[in-house]
Amino acid sequence: MNEHVTKEVLNQAEKFFKTACVPEPVQAAMQDSVGKSREFYSKAAAATQDGAKVLTELADTAWSSTKMLNDKIIQNATANAEATFDAAQAIVRATSFSEVAKIQTEFVQQFTAKAATQSKEFFDLSTRATQHVIETAQAAASKSLKGSF
Numbered sequence: 001m002n003e004h005v006t007k008e009v010l011n012q013a014e015k016f017f018k019t020a021c022v023p024e025p026v027q028a029a030m031q032d033s034v035g036k037s038r039e040f041y042s043k044a045a046a047a048t049q050d051g052a053k054v055l056t057e058l059a060d061t062a063w064s065s066t067k068m069l070n071d072k073i074i075q076n077a078t079a080n081a082e083a084t085f086d087a088a089q090a091i092v093r094a095t096s097f098s099e100v101a102k103i104q105t106e107f108v109q110q111f112t113a114k115a116a117t118q119s120k121e122f123f124d125l126s127t128r129a130t131q132h133v134i135e136t137a138q139a140a141a142s143k144s145l146k147g148s149f
Helices: 002-019 024-093 097-146
Strands: none
Touching: 024 097
């Protein structure tokens, strides 16, 4: 008997679900929910893509600034090494101790002045590079805030 009751309940349930309709208000609410979810997803995906573009732009700017500063360091180091070798060569060709002392004195004075100039140039360049990265970050943040939900 138990098996017969179970079959009957299953038959009745099958008939009910075949003929049952989703009420229009429920269907409308589900459609609205799916539409809003899709819209939210689209906005989130766009914001994510915009964020990735902003980060890429910021990273490119930072890398460019770093490369420029590294190039300046290499340029200065090369110039300083050349000046040192030139002074050493002049000292080797000197014929007296007084001439050696004069060459060394002139080299130290020129090298000190050159190092001060290089330091100032590097500081100025570094300041401009940092300012450029900050401005890029601020512009990116502003753009990102304008485009947010």
